Amino acid sequence: MTAEIVLYKGSNQTYFGRLSMDPILRELLSRHVDTTDPKIRFALVFHREAEAVADGSRLVNLLPTVTEVDVVMLRGNKMVARTRGSVAELFGPVIQRLVGRIDPDEDSWAFRISHPVLDGSGEQRRPPKVEGAVDVDLDTARSLPFSVSRLDEPGMETVDPAELGLDPKELSTINVLLPARARRMLVADLPLSRQVEEGGFFLGRIRTVGGDVPRYLVEITDVTPAEGSGAGSGHFTFTSDSFSAVNRLLAERGKDEVLAGWYHTHLFSATRRMGLSDVDVDTHFSTFRRPWQVAGLLNLTDDERVLRCYGRVADAMKECKLWVCDDGDRYRGAGTRLERE
Known part of the structure; x- marks a missing residue:
């Protein structure tokens, strides 16, 4: 201490x-x-x-x-x-x-x-100075050299969850599907510091399940660390360069993927009552505004790496059900947390 x-x-x-x-x-x-x-x-x-x-x-x-x-x-x-x-x-x-x-x-x-x-x-990593940034107050009437508009929602396929091995009765509002590679990266292979918090983005595809209440299937196809970020032992910061880089990556990959969410680390053990901090929730609500975007939290200790994911349900962040794929394209339920095996 x-x-x-x-x-x-x-x-x-x-x-x-x-x-x-x-x-x-x-x-x-x-x-x-x-x-x-x-x-x-x-x-x-x-x-x-x-x-x-x-x-x-x-x-x-x-x-x-x-x-x-x-x-x-x-x-x-x-x-x-x-x-x-x-x-x-x-x-x-x-x-x-x-x-x-x-x-x-x-x-x-x-x-x-x-x-x-x-x-x-x-110990900390300061975010780099962003060149060419412009502060915009949309409540101030002035002439701007550009316009700001809401992006269209990406088209989403409606699927039968049983075809993916998912039990419809076990689905939460937002479900995170982890293919074998993404799962290995998050719980084992992704290099992560034990001195400062790390973070980045989830790339993925979004599908829906038919019904009166929207339920989303968020398949994580790749995990990429954020560029141009700042970090310390108790905080992680995205910059505009972080989002520019991930948007370029999505375009270069050309795989019909979207920015499915983000992740970051906490440098202490995972407990049931301690998940996202108030700052984390504010970051998600203000920046990741799509109803299906998720926030991944990786708790790190010397002998532990635990993944949990959260999604916005009404005005609160709730734990998402995790589904893992061992082989092929069928998934099985993994509860709400994954640990390094």
């Missing part, structure tokens, strides 16, 4: 020192589980949301852009406890007790969470 609490003392917020996050997290969760095991470890997932600070609090959060945090306690790769709340609500009472013991006469303290992801000091 590299996260620390940096303390500042007095009304002029003079630097005082640093506290290890480990004992703070142990005390935070000690009301719910036994935290005395020295082998347990913690994972933190930071969010940017509105923070409610108790009235009259003299403890100031100096990193107000990071106000929500998931705290996960792990034993090995198994989650044993989890809580989420505002930074002030979770850490404030524990830190106030600690600083009260450090200097009982001082009632004005400030703190911030220090972590490579938040400080910008961790």
Whole structure:
């Protein structure tokens, strides 16, 4: 755990020192589980949301852009406890007790969470500067040298799922079909960093299943890393160059494929309650707007690689049913997650 609490003392917020996050997290969760095991470890997932600070609090959060945090306690790769709340609500009472013991006469303290992801000091790959980019505000009336219009939906074939080996009763709204090659790439062969998040695109073909409610079959025909992207240990960023490159690739391949979605990695173990982050969901809703486009999530640890896929259902992201093809063109159900064999 590299996260620390940096303390500042007095009304002029003079630097005082640093506290290890480990004992703070142990005390935070000690009301719910036994935290005395020295082998347990913690994972933190930071969010940017509105923070409610108790009235009259003299403890100031100096990193107000990071106000929500998931705290996960792990034993090995198994989650044993989890809580989420505002930074002030979770850490404030524990830190106030600690600083009260450090200097009982001082009632004005400030703190911030220090972590490579938040400080910008961790290993990262900055996105390249994009040449020739133009910011466009469609709400501003001005003359533009180009026009913006919605793309037509690609034509989609309606198929009988039984012909592909799919049980119609087991289909979800969005189903991800993984031929053998795409499956091997995602759960085994695709080179992925353990220091920074990686990401890219799914190429594929889209088919539908007849019925009153639309159900999509998203067949992943290829997986391609994004060009011109930026990354750090806790974030991944597409640029306009990323999309230009993948659109050129689709045209060059000439295989009647579409941009079926995207994928990226998280550098910690997969758990049932921790999937896409708020930033991931915002990225999907704002950028991958087709109803059948999917978001792939690969959780990586030293001995684990787990794939899950998510699709938009109404106003939420839901896990997709995964189907794998061992040979030929018939698929079998694989649940909602695939692991390296």
